[in-house]
Amino acid sequence: MTSVKSSNIGYPRIGENREWKKTLEAFWSSSISEESFSIEMKKLRLSYLKNQQEKGIDFIPVGDFSYYDHVLDTAVMFGLVPNRFNHAGGKVSLSTYFSMARGSAAAHACEMTKWFDTNYHFIVPEIEDKKPELVQNKPLEAFLEAKKELNIHGKPVILGPFSFLKLAKGYDKSHFEEILQTFIPVYVQLLQELKDAGVSIVQIDEPVLVTDLSDDEMDVFSRVYNEICQHVPSLEIILQTYFEAVTHYKELISLPVKGIGLDFVRGREENLASIKKHGFPSDKLLAAGILDGRNIWKTRMEDSVSLLHELTEYVSVDQLVLQPSCSLLHVPITAENETAIHPEVKAALAFCHEKLDELTLLTKAMNHPGEDSSFLLQTQDEAINKLKASNLRERKEMNELPSKRNKVFADRFPLQHEKWKLPVLPTTTIGSFPQTKEIRKIRADWRKGELPHSTYETLIREEIKKWIEIQENIGLDVLVHGEFERNDMVEFFGEKLEGFAFSKNGWVQSYGSRCVKPPIIYGNVSFSEPMTVKETLYAQSLTGKPVKGMLTGPVTILNWSFVRNDLPEKEVAFQIAEALLNEVKSLEHAGIEMIQVDEPALREGLPLKQDKHQHYLNWAVEAFRLSTSDVADTTQIHTHMCYSDFEDIIQAISDLDADVISIETSRSHGELISSFEETTYDKGIGLGVYDIHSPRVPDEEEMSSIIERALAVLPSRLFWINPDCGLKTRNEKEVVEALTNMTSAAKKIRSSI
Ligand code: GLN
Numbered sequence: 026m027t028s029v030k031s032s033n034i035g036y037p038r039i040g041e042n043r044e045w046k047k048t049l050e051a052f053w054s055s056s057i058s059e060e061s062f063s064i065e066m067k068k069l070r071l072s073y074l075k076n077q078q079e080k081g082i083d084f085i086p087v088g089d090f091s092y093y094d095h096v097l098d099t100a101v102m103f104g105l106v107p108n109r110f111n112h113a114g115g116k117v118s119l120s121t122y123f124s125m126a127r128g129s130a131a132a133h134a135c136e137m138t139k140w141f142d143t144n145y146h147f148i149v150p151e152i153e154d155k156k157p158e159l160v161q162n163k164p165l166e167a168f169l170e171a172k173k174e175l176n177i178h179g180k181p182v183i184l185g186p187f188s189f190l191k192l193a194k195g196y197d198k199s200h201f202e203e204i205l206q207t208f209i210p211v212y213v214q215l216l217q218e219l220k221d222a223g224v225s226i227v228q229i230d231e232p233v234l235v236t237d238l239s240d241d242e243m244d245v246f247s248r249v250y251n252e253i254c255q256h257v258p259s260l261e262i263i264l265q266t267y268f269e270a271v272t273h274y275k276e277l278i279s280l281p282v283k284g285i286g287l288d289f290v291r292g293r294e295e296n297l298a299s300i301k302k303h304g305f306p307s308d309k310l311l312a313a314g315i316l317d318g319r320n321i322w323k324t325r326m327e328d329s330v331s332l333l334h335e336l337t338e339y340v341s342v343d344q345l346v347l348q349p350s351c352s353l354l355h356v357p358i359t360a361e362n363e364t365a366i367h368p369e370v371k372a373a374l375a376f377c378h379e380k381l382d383e384l385t386l387l388t389k390a391m392n393h394p395g396e397d398s399s400f401l402l403q404t405q406d407e408a409i410n411k412l413k414a415s416n417l418r419e420r421k422e423m424n425e426l427p428s429k430r431n432k433v434f435a436d437r438f439p440l441q442h443e444k445w446k447l448p449v450l451p452t453t454t455i456g457s458f459p460q461t462k463e464i465r466k467i468r469a470d471w472r473k474g475e476l477p478h479s480t481y482e483t484l485i486r487e488e489i490k491k492w493i494e495i496q497e498n499i500g501l502d503v504l505v506h507g508e509f510e511r512n513d514m515v516e517f518f519g520e521k522l523e524g525f526a527f528s529k530n531g532w533v534q535s536y537g538s539r540c541v542k543p544p545i546i547y548g549n550v551s552f553s554e555p556m557t558v559k560e561t562l563y564a565q566s567l568t569g570k571p572v573k574g575m576l577t578g579p580v581t582i583l584n585w586s587f588v589r590n591d592l593p594e595k596e597v598a599f600q601i602a603e604a605l606l607n608e609v610k611s612l613e614h615a616g617i618e619m620i621q622v623d624e625p626a627l628r629e630g631l632p633l634k635q636d637k638h639q640h641y642l643n644w645a646v647e648a649f650r651l652s653t654s655d656v657a658d659t660t661q662i663h664t665h666m667c668y669s670d671f672e673d674i675i676q677a678i679s680d681l682d683a684d685v686i687s688i689e690t691s692r693s694h695g696e697l698i699s700s701f702e703e704t705t706y707d708k709g710i711g712l713g714v715y716d717i718h719s720p721r722v723p724d725e726e727e728m729s730s731i732i733e734r735a736l737a738v739l740p741s742r743l744f745w746i747n748p749d750c751g752l753k754t755r756n757e758k759e760v761v762e763a764l765t766n767m768t769s770a771a772k773k774i775r776s777s778i
């Protein structure tokens with residue numbers, strides 16, 4: 026190698042116009058045959074490779090394409106199909122593959138969980154009693170196809186054994202090393218087959234290397250890689266990490282692999298410090314992730330060039346491979362057609378294709394330094410500088426806001442008790458009621474301008490009225506308006522606040538065929554006018570029961586958006602908090618004095634490394650408090666979160682100082698209650714008494730027993746009864762039946778206390 030090379034880590038699967046999603050869904054609904062499915066998918070796969078070829082990328086990833094998820098692909102490639110799917114052995118069929126992902130009549134789906142701290146979800150492998158065997162060499166197939174069809178000498182991408190097993194479940198963790206051993210021959214075989222087919226360079230992803238691995242774990246890691254490399258000595262392996270700095274840099278660089286991939290966006294300071302401290306071996310490649318693979322802004326070339334200059338003090342130019350910081354799976358495909366976005370913002374956007382252009386530009390500039398390339402780099406930075414200087418980003422002074430309620434909870438509680446006069450074990454819901462096809466159509470037609478505004482408002486009101494009546498008939502104590510006017514809990518607020526832009530086609534894969542289109546926070550966020558008062562007040566006008574206002578919290582709005590990268594996240598969160606406080610006050614002023622501020626994404630923003638948790642939690646909690654503290658003592662603030670694994674953030678949850686929290690628990694009740702007990706959570710709490718993700722309607726007895734178990738450890742005066750999340754995905758019949766059972770369970774227990 027004589028020069029800097031460019032490389033990509035992974036390419037988005039979904040297609041410029043979500044063709045991938047549409048093909049998958051057509052296949053699932055049997056509108057296309059398996060054969061046309063494969064043909065369509067192959068077309069897409071090849072077009073993705075071709076795009077990268079045309080951009081001039083040196084190392085084009087192959088095998089990163091998937092029909093659903095790359096972790097599932099890895100499990101299936103090793104024949105690791107859970108017993109409940111009755112797989113007979115050998116290559117796994119497409120139908121078993123999709124049953125694992127989505128469930129079938131006979132067996133429930135595999136669990137799905139978040140991929141590190143991203144919003145992408147992977148399918149959790151289950152090991153059970155199985156030994157891995159190579160039943161299909163997917164990267165090899167991908168390599169051969171790219172070679173044959175496009176004459177691309179691809180770089181196969183594989184998830185490494187250590188991360189794979191760490192992410193898996195269904196085995197005794199105390200036998201981790203022993204089980205990991207069984208993967209070695211399988212990986213060796215896989216790599217040997219690649220080698221035999223003429224592969225020269227392979228990317229093995231080991232993202233677990235950026236988490237808090239212990240020294241012992243790192244020893245295990247080293248032993249495994251020493252052994253694998255010994256068996257395929259001449260294959261060039263790049264050990265790829267992303268999302269953070271690596272924890273055991275020194276051990277990592279002493280492994281007999283050809284290269285190390287490091288993230289210089291999220292882990293810039295620490296990775297750089299490690300290189301400065303320990304150097305970098307002169308016989309290895311440094312695959313430097315210098316473009317942000319998780320955000321949508323152009324890279325400031327000036328910064329990248331200075332980073333590269335720093336790096337070249339430790340590695341020679343021909344050791345350098347330039348690449349995005351992680352797979353581009355996490356960004357949309359192209360910003361080219363985003364004509365509706367303000368031109369100054371649009372000019373500063375870089376989705377996947379624009380990032381690949383940046384990559385080749387930087388690579389060329391490194392290989393042919395001189396006036397021409399400096400000029401090109403400077404031109405590239407103009408858009409960022411322009412946006413920075415534009416009045417879209419003019420800083421306004423933040424107001425001094427209280428982040429503490431006037432009184433502590435214990436002193437607010439009697440005042441609120443007196444004001445609200447609720448029965449013990451009050452019943453309520455989390456906010457949304459069924460988002461039917463009709464409702465979605467009403468919203469869509471209105472957006473397209475096909476439905477006059479007044480008709481739209483009337484129809485939404487009719488729905489609110491209908492559901493207020495339903496709630497009254499069921500006998501719930503605290504009602505909600507139902508969120509019928511909301512498409513999405515972040516987009517709805519983003520569209521009404523200043524500082525947000527919305528792309529036409531900026532989709533990214535969330536899980537399976539499900540894609541999300543995160544809002545873009547480009548400027549200063551501020552409040553312009555009340556966003557929820559009208560609907561809430563209308564609902565309140567129809568009933569004597571309290572109607573709870575419903576907002577999305579600052580941390581969730583932040584975590585589910587693409588955020589400007591010229592300010593610390595904390596500052597953006599505080600801006601959102603200030604804007605939301607305006608809404609809280611507008612509601613309060615209008616007489617809505619019970620307000621829920623949802624924070625379902627609080628936990629997912631938690632940094633990967635423990636030592637960064639506290640900093641994040643401090644500002645996240647502060648942001649929530651800024652948005653909810655400046656209210657009357659009698660105003661009751663609720664919050665809601667949708668997860669059950671919160672042991673590590675329970676203090677933070679308590680520090681939010683919400684008067685009532687509702688939390689998803691129906692799937693793991695026992696553990697949850699005890700963790701609340703241990704930490705003496707002393708504010709109002711609603712442990713979801715039934716799982717809204719399932720169409721099954723639990724009967725009164727089932728809910729009673731859950732409530733009684735909770736009451737054995739939690740004081741009844743603080744306890745609320747509610748489902749574990751919003752009901753937007755359920756139908757009317759299920760909702761009415763379930764809530765009826767829930768309220769009668771509550772009433773019965775109430776009378777016995
Ligand atoms: N209020 C929202 C709803 O009921 C909360 C959704 C969520 O927690 N993700 O739909």
Ligand code: ZN
Pocket residue numbers: 455625665666667689749750751
């Ligand atoms: Zn929820």
